[in-house]
Amino acid sequence: MGFLTSTVMIVLLIATIVSLVSLIVYLNIRFYREKKKFKTRIAVLQQIILEISKTRDGQRTQLKLSDEIDSRLKSAKATLSDDIFGLNYELFEILSKNNLLKK
Amino acid sequence: MVPIFSSAQDQKRVDSLKTVSRMGKQREQFKALIFLSDLYSDNNLNESMRYSKQALALAKKARNDTFAGLAYNSIANVHQYKSDLDSSLFYYRKALAAHQKIKDSAHIADSYNNIGITYDQKAQFPEALSNYFKALTFYDKKSAPDRQAMTYTNIGIVYKAQKEYGKALKYYKKAYENYLKTADEFGKTVSAGNLGSIFLNFGKYDEAIKYSEIAKAGYETNHFDRYVAYPVSTIASVYDSLHQFDLANKNYTEAIRLHEFYENGFEVAENSNAFAASLIKQKKFAESISFSEKAIAFAKKSDAHLLIVQAYKNLAKANGNLGNFSEAYRYSNLYSTGNDSIFINEKTKAVFEMETKYETEKKEKLLIQKEAEARQKNILLLTVSIFAFFIIIIAFLIFRQQKLKNKQQAQEHELKTAIAQIETQNKLQEQRLSISRDLHDNIGAQLTFIISSVDNIKYAFDLQNSKLDNKLQSISNFTKSTILELRDTIWAMNNNEISFDDLRARILNFIEKAKEAKENVAFHFTIDERLDALKLSSISGMNIYRTIQEAVNNAIKYSEASEIAIAGNLIGKEIKITIHDNGIGFDKSTIEKGNGLLNMEKRIEDIGGIFNIASENTKGTTITALLKINENTIS
Numbered sequence: 073m074g075f076l077t078s079t080v081m082i083v084l085l086i087a088t089i090v091s092l093v094s095l096i097v098y099l100n101i102r103f104y105r106e107k108k109k110f111k112t113r114i115a116v117l118q119q120i121i122l123e124i125s126k127t128r129d130g131q132r133t134q135l136k137l138s139d140e141i142d143s144r145l146k147s148a149k150a151t152l153s154d155d156i157f158g159l160n161y162e163l164f165e166i167l168s169k170n171n172l173l174k175k
Numbered sequence: 176m177v178p179i180f181s182s183a184q185d186q187k188r189v190d191s192l193k194t195v196s197r198m199g200k201q202r203e204q205f206k207a208l209i210f211l212s213d214l215y216s217d218n219n220l221n222e223s224m225r226y227s228k229q230a231l232a233l234a235k236k237a238r239n240d241t242f243a244g245l246a247y248n249s250i251a252n253v254h255q256y257k258s259d260l261d262s263s264l265f266y267y268r269k270a271l272a273a274h275q276k277i278k279d280s281a282h283i284a285d286s287y288n289n290i291g292i293t294y295d296q297k298a299q300f301p302e303a304l305s306n307y308f309k310a311l312t313f314y315d316k317k318s319a320p321d322r323q324a325m326t327y328t329n330i331g332i333v334y335k336a337q338k339e340y341g342k343a344l345k346y347y348k349k350a351y352e353n354y355l356k357t358a359d360e361f362g363k364t365v366s367a368g369n370l371g372s373i374f375l376n377f378g379k380y381d382e383a384i385k386y387s388e389i390a391k392a393g394y395e396t397n398h399f400d401r402y403v404a405y406p407v408s409t410i411a412s413v414y415d416s417l418h419q420f421d422l423a424n425k426n427y428t429e430a431i432r433l434h435e436f437y438e439n440g441f442e443v444a445e446n447s448n449a450f451a452a453s454l455i456k457q458k459k460f461a462e463s464i465s466f467s468e469k470a471i472a473f474a475k476k477s478d479a480h481l482l483i484v485q486a487y488k489n490l491a492k493a494n495g496n497l498g499n500f501s502e503a504y505r506y507s508n509l510y511s512t513g514n515d516s517i518f519i520n521e522k523t524k525a526v527f528e529m530e531t532k533y534e535t536e537k538k539e540k541l542l543i544q545k546e547a548e549a550r551q552k553n554i555l556l557l558t559v560s561i562f563a564f565f566i567i568i569i570a571f572l573i574f575r576q577q578k579l580k581n582k583q584q585a586q587e588h589e590l591k592t593a594i595a596q597i598e599t600q601n602k603l604q605e606q607r608l609s610i611s612r613d614l615h616d617n618i619g620a621q622l623t624f625i626i627s628s629v630d631n632i633k634y635a636f637d638l639q640n641s642k643l644d645n646k647l648q649s650i651s652n653f654t655k656s657t658i659l660e661l662r663d664t665i666w667a668m669n670n671n672e673i674s675f676d677d678l679r680a681r682i683l684n685f686i687e688k689a690k691e692a693k694e695n696v697a698f699h700f701t702i703d704e705r706l707d708a709l710k711l712s713s714i715s716g717m718n719i720y721r722t723i724q725e726a727v728n729n730a731i732k733y734s735e736a737s738e739i740a741i742a743g744n745l746i747g748k749e750i751k752i753t754i755h756d757n758g759i760g761f762d763k764s765t766i767e768k769g770n771g772l773l774n775m776e777k778r779i780e781d782i783g784g785i786f787n788i789a790s791e792n793t794k795g796t797t798i799t800a801l802l803k804i805n806e807n808t809i810s
Contacts, residue, residue, distance in 0.1 A: 085558060102576065106576070106583075107579065110587075114590065121593055121594055121597065124601060125597060128597055128604065130671040134608055134671075134713060136714055137714060137717055138611040138668060141660070141661060144657075152625070152657075155646065155649060159646045159647065166640060
């Protein structure tokens with residue numbers, strides 16, 4: 073009887089230990105699988121970031137060029153205003169010399 | 176109490192040993208303690224034990240296993256003398272373990288022999304024999320005849336006790352033969368005595384007398400007088416059996432005298448009884464009565480009840496033969512009562528032994544039960560520990576998984592937030608760019624309108640005023656150059672990347688226009704074909720184009736050059752752009768850098784390049800831009 077009980081105990085103990093070891097193995101496998109899955113998911117997100125960052129950088133460059141031309145146009149506007157003013161002045165001087173201005 | 180040591184010489188030796196045990200070197204101290212224990216074991220067992228324990232303490236201090244084994248052996252001896260056989264066995268086993276640890280085969284064999292003796296004393300004969308044979312195996316390997324002989328004797332004693340006289344005789348003989356090979360006179364003598372007594376059991380009287388005589392002579396020669404009486408007693412028994420009563424009487428008398436002299440009361444009583452029985456056979460009843468009474472007196476002193484009863488039997492017989500019937504009747508009654516008493520005693524003893532056995536068995540059962548409980552407890556503890564270990568590991572794994580999940584969630588959230596932020600930024604930038612494009616389109620249209628208006632005025636009116644004409648021409652030129660600049664910028668803005676091929680086309684277009692303006696200047700434009708594979712960022716492309724444009728414009732305007740060469744080369748991991756003219760050049764130290772030069776330098780440095788200008792009077796000018804191929808400048 074005692075022998076039977078101890079045998080049953082040993083079998084139960086071994087079964088429990090095997091189950092626990094299996095659980096440990098399962099948890100470990102799940103851990104590494106999750107890690108791998110996450111790595112793939114993150115790689116996709118990182119690729120998206122890379123692409124939209126590239127777009128952003130391109131847009132920044134375009135905006136820089138735009139700002140540059142804006143400032144160039146600003147100075148061109150001033151020059152052009154001066155030139156048109158000079159032209160008008162010359163024109164009015166000629167008209168005035170030739171008494172062509174309305175009185 | 177017996178005096179501790181019989182002679183002054185012994186006392187002197189003890190004192191000397193005591194001094195050494197206190198003052199000597201460690202090895203000498205130990206030996207002295209063991210000797211002292213041995214000496215005291217004859218008369219003061221407590222003192223003997225004290226020295227043995229001191230020896231053990233010294234052995235433990237010295238961490239010497241040989242010493243430890245000898246000390247345990249000494250302790251076991253004392254327990255054996257005290258008839259505390261279980262303790263004796265325990266310490267002999269400890270001694271054995273210590274000797275086994277250092278593989279000291281001689282002492283291992285001694286330990287087995289001692290364990291055998293203890294089992295023999297406990298009447299556990301199979302165990303005794305097993306240990307004797309183990310000892311014998313070691314002694315055989317060592318070829319130690321004296322030790323072999325000693326063990327053979329011990330084995331013979333066990334067989335004799337079990338009444339296996341044949342086997343006992345075989346081992347006694349072996350012992351005797353082995354002792355003959357050694358110088359151990361005492362061993363030889365004892366062995367001969369043993370043989371004498373065993374031959375008596377077989378009725379081999381000649382042999383019995385021969386070996387008993389050898390033993391007697393041996394004891395006498397070696398001054399072991401105390402033991403002479405034993406072979407003499409055997410000889411007496413032999414002659415008694417042979418009905419040679421004269422010799423028997425002589426030897427009985429001698430044996431009794433010697434035992435009496437050495438105060439061996441038990442043996443006196445036993446021999447007196449044997450002699451009294453022999454005298455009855457010889458019809459010497461009065462003498463028989465006298466020896467029976469002597470036997471009673473000595474048996475009483477030795478508390479040997481059986482011998483007293485035997486003496487009563489002899490007395491009853493002798494008195495009966497003498498006609499003293501009342502005495503004979505009295506002794507006969509005493510004999511019967513004594514016999515009954517012995518029977519009762521033996522019965523009581525048997526009951527007591529059974530009780531003891533029962534108690535021992537009960538104790539053993541209890542011990543086994545306790546051991547089983549302890550084992551069960553250990554198993555339980557082990558099981559709990561294993562479970563705890565597994566639970567800790569599982570808890571750790573779950574915790575690690577949860578931690579990883581949290582970390583992953585945080586990381587994912589961070590990335591998603593970053594994506595959202597960048598997307599928002601991109602949308603805003605897109606809106607700004609859209610507004611800029613609309614604005615530039617409007618400005619372009621307005622500038623075109625201005626050019627068209629100025630050209631119409633010039634075409635519609637024949638302007639004689641050169642000043643006015645120049646003003647209009649200047650406005651037209653300025654507006655044209657501005658619109659060109661705007662177109663170039665819009666071209667760059669509309670492309671995220673500019674290939675070298677695009678850039679080449681644009682530069683060629685610009686050179687064509689420059690050729691139209693300056694027909695006397697020869698333009699050379701070469702570009703390394705390997706550069707076609709490269710793509711520049713829009714800002715890099717724009718800055719390179721503007722730098723070339725500015726350099727060519729400067730050469731046309733100020734250098735008076737007849738040739739202008741533009742080259743693009745790939746050197747290692749660098750792009751080298753060179754604009755060279757063969758014009759008048761200038762002295763770098765004397766001129767101040769104007770806006771044009773500074774702009775070129777700034778544009779190249781903005782895209783991470785190195786700008787260089789080399790010029791000497793009459794030797795032309797060379798402008799070099801070196802650009803490293805990296806992520807910022809080159810796609």
